[in-house]
Amino acid sequence: MNHKKISVFDIVNNTVLLIISLFCVYPFLYVLFLALSDGTYLAKGEVTFLPKGLNLEAFRYIITNPRLNVFTGLSNSFIYTFLGTAAAVITTYITAYVLSRSRFKHRFWIMSLFVITWVFEAGIIPQYIVYNAFGMVDNPAVMIIPGAISSQFLIITKTFLDGIPKELEEAAFVDGANDWVIMTRVYMPLCTTLFATIGAFYAISIWNQYLLPQIYLKNEQLQTIQQVLKSVVITDSTSGTTFQNVIQNGITLNQQNLKSAAVFTAMLPLVCLYPFVQKYFKKGILLGSVKG
Amino acid sequence: MPAILASRVSNPAGKKSLFQRIKKDLSRNYILYLLIVPGFLNLLFFKIGPVGAMVIAFQDYSAALGILGSHWVGVDNFVRIFHDPYMITLVENTIILAILSIVIIFPIPIIFSLFLNEVRAKWVRGTAQSLSLLPYFISAAVMVSIAYTILSPGGGIVNNLINNFGGQSVNFMAKPEWFRPIYVILDIWQNTGYSAIIYIAAIMNIDPALYEAAEVDGATRWGKMMNITLPGISTSIVVMLIISVGNIFTVNLDRILLMYNPSVYSTADVIQSYVYRIAFQSKGFPDYSYGTAVNIIKSVIAFILVVSVNKLASKYADSKLF
Numbered sequence: 001m002n003h004k005k006i007s008v009f010d011i012v013n014n015t016v017l018l019i020i021s022l023f024c025v026y027p028f029l030y031v032l033f034l035a036l037s038d039g040t041y042l043a044k045g046e047v048t049f050l051p052k053g054l055n056l057e058a059f060r061y062i063i064t065n066p067r068l069n070v071f072t073g074l075s076n077s078f079i080y081t082f083l084g085t086a087a088a089v090i091t092t093y094i095t096a097y098v099l100s101r102s103r104f105k106h107r108f109w110i111m112s113l114f115v116i117t118w119v120f121e122a123g124i125i126p127q128y129i130v131y132n133a134f135g136m137v138d139n140p141a142v143m144i145i146p147g148a149i150s151s152q153f154l155i156i157t158k159t160f161l162d163g164i165p166k167e168l169e170e171a172a173f174v175d176g177a178n179d180w181v182i183m184t185r186v187y188m189p190l191c192t193t194l195f196a197t198i199g200a201f202y203a204i205s206i207w208n209q210y211l212l213p214q215i216y217l218k219n220e221q222l223q224t225i226q227q228v229l230k231s232v233v234i235t236d237s238t239s240g241t242t243f244q245n246v247i248q249n250g251i252t253l254n255q256q257n258l259k260s261a262a263v264f265t266a267m268l269p270l271v272c273l274y275p276f277v278q279k280y281f282k283k284g285i286l287l288g289s290v291k292g
Numbered sequence: 293m294p295a296i297l298a299s300r301v302s303n304p305a306g307k308k309s310l311f312q313r314i315k316k317d318l319s320r321n322y323i324l325y326l327l328i329v330p331g332f333l334n335l336l337f338f339k340i341g342p343v344g345a346m347v348i349a350f351q352d353y354s355a356a357l358g359i360l361g362s363h364w365v366g367v368d369n370f371v372r373i374f375h376d377p378y379m380i381t382l383v384e385n386t387i388i389l390a391i392l393s394i395v396i397i398f399p400i401p402i403i404f405s406l407f408l409n410e411v412r413a414k415w416v417r418g419t420a421q422s423l424s425l426l427p428y429f430i431s432a433a434v435m436v437s438i439a440y441t442i443l444s445p446g447g448g449i450v451n452n453l454i455n456n457f458g459g460q461s462v463n464f465m466a467k468p469e470w471f472r473p474i475y476v477i478l479d480i481w482q483n484t485g486y487s488a489i490i491y492i493a494a495i496m497n498i499d500p501a502l503y504e505a506a507e508v509d510g511a512t513r514w515g516k517m518m519n520i521t522l523p524g525i526s527t528s529i530v531v532m533l534i535i536s537v538g539n540i541f542t543v544n545l546d547r548i549l550l551m552y553n554p555s556v557y558s559t560a561d562v563i564q565s566y567v568y569r570i571a572f573q574s575k576g577f578p579d580y581s582y583g584t585a586v587n588i589i590k591s592v593i594a595f596i597l598v599v600s601v602n603k604l605a606s607k608y609a610d611s612k613l614f
Contacts, residue, residue: 009410009513010410010411010412010413013407013410013411014411014413014416016407017407017408017411017416017420018416018419018420020404020420020424021419021420021423021424022423024423024424024426024427024481024484024485025423025426027438027442027481028426028430028438030438030441030442030449031437031438031441034441042447043447045447045452045455045456048449048452091330091331091334092331094327094330094331095327095328095330095331095332097327098324098327098328098331099328099331101321101324103320103321103324104321104324104328105317106328110328110331110332110335113335113339113340114335114339117335117339117340117343118339120343120591120595121591122342122343122345122346123342123346123567123583123584123587123588123591124567124568124571124572124587125348125567125571125580125583125584125587126342126343126344126345126346126348126584127342127345128571128572128580129342129345129348129353129355129359129580130337130338130341130342130344130345131338131342134337134338145334145338146334146337146338148330148334149331149334149335151339178323179321179323179324179327180323180327183327204429207431208429208430208431208432208433209431210431210432210433210546210549210550211545211546211549211568214549215572226431226432226433226434227433229433229434229437230433230550233437233440233441234433234436234437234440234550255446256441256444256446256447256448259437259440259441260441262437263434263437263438263441266431266433266434266437267430267431267434270429270430271426274426274429275422278422278425281425281429282425282489285486285489285490
């Protein structure tokens with residue numbers, strides 16, 4: 001890397017990569033532009049790179065119209081994600097703590113079972129029969145309890161705890177601490193980055209879940225924003241019945257405005273969070289990829 | 293002195309009875325036993341339980357009778373699979389999607405990361421990495437909804453362009469021949485940034501001395517890329533290839549279930565979506581046993597694939613998955 005002069009290759013390469021990156025985010029921007037535009041311009045096909053007739057009426061309409069369930073879906077998803085992430089981080093940490101103690105004789109076979117059931121998935125039907133037996137159908141707990149431990153993040157957490165020097169634990173024992181104190185006071189402060197990493201991954205996977213709620217949460221009042229999106233945007237595109245043009249506060253909203261607003265609303269929380277948790281994502285991906 | 297340290301100093305192993313040993317273990321580690329309870333119950337109920345329930349593949353399962361009360365029918369359900377003419381379409385669709393993934397999708401993040409590695413301006417590198425990774429975290433429902441919006445025959449940007457050039461609007465999501473291209477493009481869009489992170493990490497591990505030596509010998513940037521960087525990440529490439537071959541039968545089910553509709557079943561229906569429909573969308577009585585049997589066959593073939601491909605790869609590279 002001695003010669004620092006900028007060559008033609010550099011310019012072309014940088015430009016191409018920036019264009020590719022733009023292509024990656026353009027679809028997201030496009031739905032945002034559609035949602036922010038006035039429906040009359042949309043109908044003429046005039047919205048491509050910037051919103052036209054800027055307004056927020058589409059967002060207001062889809063959130064305040066109870067028939068569309070967008071607000072219910074959003075608040076359900078927030079609640080499931082919040083509780084589910086809290087439960088998952090706590091359970092995963094506690095379980096990994098026990099399984100990384102060499103004093104705990106049963107750690108090997110329990111860990112093996114976590115790995116085996118991870119590699120060899122039972123499939124959705126046997127899962128349904130068992131979850132149904134535990135009363136998980138039309139029960140919000142299905143979004144929180146079964147996924148409270150993901151074997152992948154359990155392995156990551158256990159590997160991390162294995163790396164903490166044994167002397168720390170022994171010193172704490174000498175000072176009269178028990179396992180509970182060691183787990184909560186000695187080890188926990190060392191794990192803040194780890195918690196942020198697995199917490200971010202758990203939160204995103206719960207927020208993005210589609211198949212699980214689609215199978216178990218049939219009651220409309222319990223549905224997640226992803227399910228609402230399916231019925232409002234996708235099912236409607238094939239049947240086309242939900243939306244007529246709406247005129248609100250002097251602005252025409254057509255079905256494209258409203259669908260785009262719904263799509264953007266569903267991804268907004270993630271996009272807002274992304275810049276802050278991005279570094280943890282990269283860490284998590286590399287940790288996960290080590291184990292395959 | 294706490295009991296734990298005392299035991300490490302002197303432990304007359306084997307002298308005590310089993311009962312005494314268990315008692316000592318419990319008195320010393322009872323907190324660990326209490327702490328493992330939630331994790332163990334989760335494992336037992338929600339991870340091992342469903343594996344146990346797979347026995348319904350050998351039954352004529354009826355929800356009213358339960359697993360214990362249903363009739364055992366041996367391998368009848370498995371025999372039925374081989375007489376099901378629709379299976380051929382399903383397997384074909386599944387394998388074509390997998391081959392497309394390997395041939396078209398697989399090389400893209402490698403090329404992307406090779407060129408990203410040549411970028412010297414930090415902000416370009418950072419921007420490209422952040423923006424390309426973003427779609428990985430967006431849900432299948434949002435991605436497919438965006439595809440519907442962009443491709444919509446009623447004013448989506450693609451059809452607007454087609455109309456501007458004098459063409460007729462195409463209803464892409466209802467055309468069987470468009471299902472695979474759209475699926476593949478969504479996959480590239482969603483996963484390129486993610487896979488590139490793994491390759492970039494591998495590139496970072498290449499010994500810088502190799503590049504310095506090559507510069508002394510007058511190597512060009514292209515030469516360094518092809519002769520140092522690419523061979524340097526070959527192990528990662530092989531490992532990733534093994535994973536994708538092993539995952540031939542693992543499609544993105546969320547994406548397919550959101551994208552497909554009866555008019556594109558001929559190309560879009562795969563084994564898992566068929567199993568899903570048998571169980572959760574059947575008009576009559578859901579055939580849980582048959583669906584489970586289909587899924588077991590799929591899992592067994594997938595498992596054999598992973599193991600054999602791994603053996604094959606270890607012959608050629610120093611990389612092993614398990």
